[in-house]
Amino acid sequence: MHMHKFEKAWLGFGIGSLLVFLTVLGVSAFYLGNQPPSCLATIDPEKVDTTVPFNEPGLKKVEGKDWDYELVYVASAFSYSPAEVEVPYGAKVKIIATTKDVVHGFEVAGSNINMMLEPGYISEHVTTFDKTGEYLIVCNEYCGVGHHMMSSKIKVVE
Amino acid sequence: MFNPSAKLKVDPRDGKLAMAHFFVAFTALAIGGLAGLLQTLVRSGKFELPAGIGYYQILTVHGVVLGLVLTTFFIMGFQLAATSKTSGALTNKQRIAGWIGFWLMTAGTVLAAVMILLNEATVLYTFYAPLQAHALYYIGLTLVIVGSWIDGAAIIMKYAEWRRKNPGQPSPLLTFMSLVNTMMWIVATIGVASTVLFQLLPWSLGFVETVNIGVSRTLFWYFGHPLVYFWLLPAYMAWYVVIPKVIGGKIFSDSLARLSFILFLLFSIPVGFHHQLMEPGIDPAWKFLQVILTFLVVIPSLMTAFSLFATFESFGRSKGATGLFGWVKKLPWGDARFVVPFIGMVAFIPAGAGGIVNASHQMNQVVHNTIWVTGHFHLTVATSVMLTFFGISYWLIPHLTGRTLTKAMNKLGIIQAVIWSIGMTFMSGAMHAVGLLGAPRRSSYSEYGGAAQAAEWIPYQIAQAIGGSILFIGIILMIYIFINLAFFAPKGEQEFPVGEAADEAEKAPMVFENWKLWLGITVVLILFAYTIPFIDLIQNAPPGAKGYKLW
Numbered sequence: 001m002h003m004h005k006f007e008k009a010w011l012g013f014g015i016g017s018l019l020v021f022l023t024v025l026g027v028s029a030f031y032l033g034n035q036p037p038s039c040l041a042t043i044d045p046e047k048v049d050t051t052v053p054f055n056e057p058g059l060k061k062v063e064g065k066d067w068d069y070e071l072v073y074v075a076s077a078f079s080y081s082p083a084e085v086e087v088p089y090g091a092k093v094k095i096i097a098t099t100k101d102v103v104h105g106f107e108v109a110g111s112n113i114n115m116m117l118e119p120g121y122i123s124e125h126v127t128t129f130d131k132t133g134e135y136l137i138v139c140n141e142y143c144g145v146g147h148h149m150m151s152s153k154i155k156v157v158e
Numbered sequence: 159m160f161n162p163s164a165k166l167k168v169d170p171r172d173g174k175l176a177m178a179h180f181f182v183a184f185t186a187l188a189i190g191g192l193a194g195l196l197q198t199l200v201r202s203g204k205f206e207l208p209a210g211i212g213y214y215q216i217l218t219v220h221g222v223v224l225g226l227v228l229t230t231f232f233i234m235g236f237q238l239a240a241t242s243k244t245s246g247a248l249t250n251k252q253r254i255a256g257w258i259g260f261w262l263m264t265a266g267t268v269l270a271a272v273m274i275l276l277n278e279a280t281v282l283y284t285f286y287a288p289l290q291a292h293a294l295y296y297i298g299l300t301l302v303i304v305g306s307w308i309d310g311a312a313i314i315m316k317y318a319e320w321r322r323k324n325p326g327q328p329s330p331l332l333t334f335m336s337l338v339n340t341m342m343w344i345v346a347t348i349g350v351a352s353t354v355l356f357q358l359l360p361w362s363l364g365f366v367e368t369v370n371i372g373v374s375r376t377l378f379w380y381f382g383h384p385l386v387y388f389w390l391l392p393a394y395m396a397w398y399v400v401i402p403k404v405i406g407g408k409i410f411s412d413s414l415a416r417l418s419f420i421l422f423l424l425f426s427i428p429v430g431f432h433h434q435l436m437e438p439g440i441d442p443a444w445k446f447l448q449v450i451l452t453f454l455v456v457i458p459s460l461m462t463a464f465s466l467f468a469t470f471e472s473f474g475r476s477k478g479a480t481g482l483f484g485w486v487k488k489l490p491w492g493d494a495r496f497v498v499p500f501i502g503m504v505a506f507i508p509a510g511a512g513g514i515v516n517a518s519h520q521m522n523q524v525v526h527n528t529i530w531v532t533g534h535f536h537l538t539v540a541t542s543v544m545l546t547f548f549g550i551s552y553w554l555i556p557h558l559t560g561r562t563l564t565k566a567m568n569k570l571g572i573i574q575a576v577i578w579s580i581g582m583t584f585m586s587g588a589m590h591a592v593g594l595l596g597a598p599r600r601s602s603y604s605e606y607g608g609a610a611q612a613a614e615w616i617p618y619q620i621a622q623a624i625g626g627s628i629l630f631i632g633i634i635l636m637i638y639i640f641i642n643l644a645f646f647a648p649k650g651e652q653e654f655p656v657g658e659a660a661d662e663a664e665k666a667p668m669v670f671e672n673w674k675l676w677l678g679i680t681v682v683l684i685l686f687a688y689t690i691p692f693i694d695l696i697q698n699a700p701p702g703a704k705g706y707k708l709w
Contacts, residue, residue, distance in 0.1 A: 001413045001667050007464055014460040018453055025449065025519045034520045035442040036435045042700035077708050102706050103286050103371070105527050109596025109611050112523040114436055118371050119288060120700025121438035136609040140527035140598035142282055144289065144708025145214060148604035 037115040037125045045119035048074055048100045057081045059093075066092075067126055073097035075104040075117050078146030080137060084153040087129050094126045105140035108154065116141060129156045168239050168654060169247035173558035175256045176242075177644070179235025180555065182264060183228050184640045190224035191633035193217075198585065198626030201619045203603045213602040214280045214709055221283035222274065225385075226302060227267050229539070232547050233392045234259070234309045237336035239554060240395065241313050243654050244330035245320040252312040252319075259309030266301025269294055280709040282600065284382070285358070287374045290705030293362040296354050303347050310340040321671070328666040331412055332399055332656060338419040339391040341673075342384060342426050345680060349380030349430075361705060368702025372439045372695040379430035380688065387426040387455075389539050391419070393546035396499055397466055400550070403655035404495045407473030410465040412659035416670040418458035418465075424680055425454045428687030432517040436526045439698075444691040445519065451687055452517045459510060466503060472660070494552050494563070494571030495655070501575050502545035505582070509537035512590065530593025532600075533586040541582050545575055548636060553652055555643040562650035567639055574639065578632040585625025592618035 028034045048054045053072045059082075060070050071093050074081045087093060097106050099117040106123065107114045115123040139150035168176070193216040199205040200213050207213060238256055242248055248256065272294075273279040279295035317337045320329055328334070353374045361369045398415045402408055409415065431448035434440055474485020490496050512534040515521045525531060552571050556563050563571075593599075597615040606612035669675070 001417070002411070002661065002664060003414070004411070004468070006468070007411075007414065007461070010464045011457065011460060015457060018456055021514075022450055022453060026446070029442070029446055029519050036445060036519060036523060037438065038440060038442040038445065039438045040441065040698070041438070042698065044701045045703055046701065077706070102288050102703075102708060105598065107527065107596065107598065109598075110594075111596070112520075114523050114526050116434075116437045116527075118375070118438060119703040120371055123438045134610065136596070136606055136611040138596070138598050138601075138606065138612075140601075141286070142214065142217075142289075142600045144706070145212060145280075146708075147214070148598075148601040151604075151606045151609070153609070 037123050039122050039124040041122040041124075042120055043098055043122055045098075045100060048098055053096060054098060059085050059087060065094075067094045069093045071095045073106065073152070074100060075106065075139070075150075076100040077102060077104075077144050078139070078150040080106075080150070080152035082152065084155070086155045086157050089132050089156055089158050090128065090130055092126070092128045094124060096122060096124050098122050102143050103141050104143050104150070105138070107138050107140045109136045109138055111135070114140070129154070132156045132158060166243070166246075167651075168243045168558060170560075171253060172238060172242035172248050172256075175248075175253060175260065176235040176239040177555075177558050178257075178260055179231045179238070180551070180640075180644075182267070183231040183235065184637060186223045186228035186231065186267075187633060188637050190220050190228060191630055193220040193223070195626050195630040198619075198623040201601075201603050202623035203616060203619065204623070212277065212280060212709060214282070214600075215274065215277055217600060218274050218280050218282050219271075222270060222299075225283050225539075226299070229389050229543075230302065230306050231263065233339070233388065234263075234306060236392055236395075236547075236550060236554065237313055237339065238309070239558065239654075240332040241316050241336050244332040244656060245316050248312060248316055249319070252315045255308055255315065256312040259305045259307070259312065262305030262308060263302050264305075266298045266303075266305060268298070269301065270298030273298065277709070284378065286378075287358060287361070287369045287371055288703035288706050290362055290707055293359060296358050296362060300351065300354050300359075303351055306347070307344055310344060313337060313340050326668070328412075328416075328668060328671060331409070331415060331659075332395060334416060334670070335391065335395045335399070335419050338423050339388060339395075341677065342391070342423050343388045345677075345684075346381045346384030346388065346427055349377045350382075353377035368704055370696070370699050371703050372437075372699060373692070375434060375437065376430065376440075376688075376692060376695060379433040380427070381430075382433055383429050383452075384426040386535070386539065387422055389543045391422060392550075393499070393502065393543045394419075394462055396546050396550050397462065397503060399657045400553075400655050401466070401496060401499060402469045402473070402657035404493065404553075405470070405473050405490055407469050407476070407657075408660035409657045410468045410472070410659075411661055413661075413664065413666045413670075414461060414465060416666055418461040420670060420676055421458040421461075422455065423676055424683060425451060425458070427680065428683045429455070429517075431687075431691075432522070435519065435522045439695060440691050441694070444687075448687055449517060449519050451683070453514070456514070492568075492572075494568045494575070495549055497549075497572050498552065498575040499546040499549035501579055502542040502549070505537050505541040505545070505579075509534065509542055512537065525593055527599055528593035529589045529597045529599045533589030533593060536582060536586045536589065541578070541586070545578060548574065551640060551643070553655060555640065556647055556650075556652035557654045559644055559647075560649055560651075561643060561647035562652050563643065564647055567642055567647065570635060570639055574632055574635040577628060577635065581625045581628030581630075581632055583625070585622050585629060588618040588621035588625065 278292035474488035
């Protein structure tokens with residue numbers, strides 16, 4: 001099959017850029033550890049309220065781990081527990097969340113803290129809060145008629 | 159290449175079948191467009207829906223009617239007409255299959271529509287379990303899919319017949335492309351059909367109590383991304399084959415066009431995980447693998463872009479254009495059949511770039527489920543694809559109804575596309591911008607308890623409503639043009655433009671017609687990308703989820 005030399009050049013350039021782009025993504029993912037939230041842990045969606053750590057949602061200081069705090073959320077139609085939380089400035093926090101009913105989203109608006117909460121699965125994301133202020137958490141996956149009312153707040157304080 | 163059917167009209171009986179598809183498609187455009195307008199108005203915060211109609215109810219209407227009904231009906235109608243034109247009239251048996259497919263799809267659409275109107279199925283077109291719709295809604299959507307398979311069977315039978323009668327010959331390019339898209343569609347819809355038949359239906363009927371969420375979402379997205387290529391490939395058919403003829407040029411290369419379609423068949427399906435990047439339950443390494451497979455689709459897209467602009471440039475130069483961009487002036491800027499799809503092609507440049515962001519392993523984290531994504535597919539499917547479909551309608555509808563595209567309608571067509579572009583710039587532009595600020599998709603108007611961040615989003619939501627209103631004017635114009643071309647335009651002959659390849663001496667390699675090979679590779683790629691994570695989703699599954707009706 002004949003290919004025009006300009007076509008070859010164009011495709012060569014395109015595939016070359018693609019390889020560079022995928023290499024950057026790959027290095028970021030597997031060398032720098034920037035993986036999407038893919039926690040492989042499961043939970044019985046009927047027993048969320050009695051399962052550790054979801055029996056006590058909220059912020060907890062932890063020792064001897066790679067992060068300083070664990071921030072536990074339980075989502076259900078149409079709210080998050082806790083509804084508001086204060087996090088110390090600069091804290092390295094592991095957010096751990098799940099849902100009791102349908103699929104919800106967990107997005108700290110305007111940041112890259114963004115994950116799906118699905119019944120039966122636990123979602124996790126580690127982050128450092130290095131800017132003070134008030135952050136809005138919104139549900140970004142349709143969960144029913146009150147979907148747009150579902151939110152929570154994180155206050156990052158000195 | 160000698161094409162005996164080059165001067166022939168589409169057989170009137172096949173034309174009727176295709177037109178039946180278009181009537182449903184344009185009805186869907188009117189209904190879905192109205193729902194879209196209402197959504198943007200509600201989300202501006204200045205308007206409330208009357209009579210207890212729910213925001214999420216019209217959101218479901220909008221998604222189902224435009225994303226599934228309009229597209230599937232238009233595409234099947236177009237592909238049937240294109241196959242009949244390039245491979246000869248359908249046999250009676252093939253035409254009956256087409257009609258059975260059409261009526262099944264229509265019955266399914268009506269059934270799903272009734273359930274949505276009764277507020278029994280406000281689950282959006284993605285119907286994410288464990289939100290549980292009425293069983294008849296799932297049955298309705300299943301009928302749409304099964305109907306499209308039977309429609310597609312007519313195209314496959316025609317292709318097989320042509321190959322039998324013309325041994326050793328490459329099939330006509332438009333038939334070949336219709337066939338590739340049909341096969342891709344059938345392979346992809348197996349995913350959604352499986353989750354509906356084996357998971358959602360038994361569960362909504364009460365035969366089983368719970369459903370495996372991870373599996374249902376994976377099966378849905380196995381279908382959900384190829385779905386967008388199913389929309390895109392008919393636009394590519396028009397760009398590759400029809401546009402060169404419209405401007406008076408040649409197809410850059412018949413073989414390269416076939417190669418790019420084969421690459422789409424291979425790489426369209428094993429990519430669904432990039433919609434699930436933010437989900438628990440799937441190992442990140444498998445997500446990354448599907449990200450790589452997703453990006454391979456960039457290659458046939460680049461081939462298409464090259465081929466189109468090479469066609470434009472060689473046409474311009476053959477008309478005596480000089481300088482680097484002199485050929486641009488030689489293009490027929492007064493011809494709606496060219497200008498309208500051309501605007502669609504231009505929109506595909508930012509649209510494709512946005513798609514690369516969405517599919518990236520970590521960049522997705524910033525935009526996932528924000529209204530940026532909505533902005534993205536309003537550029538791809540609702541601009542690139544839709545404007546190309548409108549451009550196709552401007553010659554295909556009069557061709558099928560024995561009428562002509564008058565100068566007035568041609569001009570109105572161009573005006574329509576300009577209005578569409580302006581409306582979309584406002585709406586999609588605002589969606590992209592506010593999505594980066596974090597505004598969620600698929601949400602009604604909300605001040606989120608007076609949060610400062612949410613207050614920043616409202617001006618953009620007003621811009622979306624302005625864009626949505628302009629777009630609705632575009633929809634009214636389009637419906638007017640459609641009715642004119644179907645019923646009132648003057649009788650006459652309107653050409654069905656089918657381009658010829660520039661390299662006429664060179665025959666397309668027969669390897670492109672080897673379906674055992676290509677479908678075989680497709681299956682291997684799918685198994686490679688899905689088997690292990692899928693087994694994992696079943697073996698390490700949490701207890702299933704019960705159904706909820708939260709609307």
